[in-house]
Amino acid sequence: EDSYELWLRYRPLPAAARAGVPGAVAVDPAERDARVLAARDELFRAFAAMSGGMGGGGEVVLGTPATSARVRALRLDLGDLGDEGYLVRRVMTGGRPVTVVAANGGAGVLYGAFALIRRLQLGRPVEERSAPKVRLRVLNHWDNLDRSVERGYAGQSIWDWWRLPGHKDPRYVDYARANASLGINGTILNNVNAKADSLTAPYLAKAAAVADVLRPYGMKVYLSARFSAPIELGGLETADPLDPSVQAWWRAKADEIYRVIPDFGGFLVKANSEGQPGPRDYGRSHADGANMLAEALRPHGGAVMWRAFVYQETDPEDRAKQAYTEFKPQDGRFAPNVLVQVKNGPIDFQPREPFHPLFGAMPRTPLMLEFQITKEYLGFATHLVYLGELFAETLRSDTYARGPGSTVSRVVDGSLDGHRLTGMAGVANIGSDRDWTGSTFDQANWYAFGRLAWDPDASARTVAAEWAGLTFTTDPAFARPVADLMMASRQAMVDYMTPLGLAHLMGTGHHHGPAPWVSDLARPEWNPAYYHRADARGIGFDRTSKGSNAVGQYAGPAARRFARPETTGEDHLLWFHHLPWDHRMPGGATLWETLVRRYDRGVAAVAGFRARWAGLRPFVDAERWSKTADLLKVQEEEARWWRDASVAYWRSLNGRALPPGSPEPAHPLEYYKALRFPYAPGQAH
Ligand code: BDP
Structure with missing residues (x-):
């Protein structure tokens, strides 16, 4: 299992579901649309693998009313589906149940075929009507x-x-x-x-x-x-x-x-x-x-x-x-x-x-x-x-x-x-x-x-659960905790990298790791310091009417919301506001305490992901499990690095103590400043 198959990992379905996998796929003999033929081939491939040789649950008919007499005869309502939408339906023809994948065009047939496969893989009822909202x-x-x-x-x-x-x-x-x-x-x-x-x-x-x-x-x-x-x-x-x-x-x-x-x-x-x-x-x-x-x-x-x-x-x-x-x-x-x-x-x-x-x-x-x-x-x-x-x-x-x-x-x-x-x-x-x-x-x-x-x-959560089901297993004891972990992962990163609306604090050029101290690059907006504007008194970019007035580019209610710290909310607080370190947050803690707590929360979350992944080992093959486990370990180390380097730097500006229970950074600030990554991947050249 090297992940090459992505989410198209067709495996034998649980025994009870195999009989429902169709045994035959029919397109019109005169069909020439390459997309319909690709759909047919994909269904063959998927059905053969998913049935484990024990399928036979009827026939799938594929096509458009224009090119397939059998689809035309069904007089399906495809009116609202456009060129790319599809309909997957169970119908009776000639006294036999048939699954039909119908569309107005070849692309729709292809997408419908993949939808049918996805539904079978996930153990869902196969009927679906869908059209893309974006062209x-x-x-x-x-x-x-x-x-x-x-x-x-x-x-x-x-x-x-x-x-x-x-x-x-x-x-x-x-x-x-x-x-x-x-x-x-x-x-x-x-x-x-x-x-x-x-x-x-x-x-x-x-x-x-x-x-x-x-x-x-x-x-x-x-x-x-x-x-x-x-x-x-x-x-x-x-x-x-x-x-x-x-x-x-x-x-x-x-x-x-x-x-x-x-x-x-x-x-x-x-x-x-x-x-x-x-x-x-x-x-x-x-x-x-x-x-x-x-x-x-x-x-x-x-x-x-x-x-x-x-x-x-x-x-x-x-x-x-x-x-x-x-x-x-x-x-x-x-x-x-x-x-x-x-x-x-x-x-x-x-x-x-x-x-x-x-x-x-x-x-x-x-x-x-x-x-x-x-x-x-x-x-x-x-x-x-x-x-x-x-x-x-x-x-x-x-x-x-x-x-x-x-x-x-x-x-x-x-x-x-x-x-x-x-x-x-x-x-x-x-x-x-x-x-x-x-x-x-x-x-x-x-x-x-x-x-x-x-x-x-x-819904992002539905999509996450679906992906996890297709990529690993549909067992809810796996798919549910994995979807939870995925849904929590983005906020965890925000917390350990750029909490409370901070941004663009990454190392110069390669963008790997923290470098909030950088302030000597030629153009002002290349410098992390340009984005956080921190000093002994406070932190954040004032984009209100007293500052750059970027809030003025938003429509009325959005602009009003972003104009005041109380209504902006934590997620974008320092994006729109420059605030004193002692600014009181809604819960009563100061901005500084809250900032440090967010870093700590981010690191703790990644530690939690590692523990959760360890518990999911029985559900995942060794190769994919261990690579993910390795990467999570690196992520935890790097989350701690982000937290420690950032906290050390902010403290060098504001001279404040850490809130009770929050650990000292592992190294002095100079250590983090001296790190170099000359061969980091992906750099522009
Ligand atoms: C930046 C990247 C740069 C891209 C640029 C872009 O650092 O490599 O060329 O976006 O979107 O984020 O054009």
């Missing part, structure tokens, strides 16, 4: 052409660019199966810090080879586009989006791409951000840049995903405000096939951030939500942190943009402002490691992303 459900690979992965902690890129297109690693098929099982329908193959080379003919041929493998699984390929490619590849003197020769270059490039990848999805663009070129270099707006690319893709049906992750020019006073400041005035100026892709929070994938203020603030623009599945700021692939809860927390946040109930999920699924082009992106945690993601539990974060992209209102 573009995509992974962003930050994979470089040399196979390194920016912020990747699971080995090299799975894209073996060098040997493509001649050799297509069979692993691409398993990648596609896993994504299809979640409804993920697109993938951006290369890093947002893009090289123009990915748009040259040889690399387009490689991307086309990947697209050919993914197509039968309903997945489209996209590329990150480097904005200056017309200069680098085309020999032009400018990449100005309003220059006709630049526009013509991109049109020709798009035509060339669609000749080799007829269903190419489009471009993802990081522009004028962290040194990347963009329209601002020519005095043009983000909308000018995005619309130029959109115009080139439009005849072919492609989309532009234009990122709002910018923090270079304006407003040096507060990085958290910059994306809003730059993008909000552009609302309504983007072409219809552009989505603006916004990170979940206003800074950068921290263990906890408030929702990004752009959500709800650009009603005339489809906003795509970007989560980071790879745990750049959350202990890499070592720490067990279930991100389903982080994702769900953002999605259920109320922007109040159109009154109460204007949740981020409703912005993203388009229902709040009436958008049909909608999307959710996850920065992939996938690599060439045998277990794909660097640890078994990190697979749950890929899983949760996919399930929440399909239904942004799904």
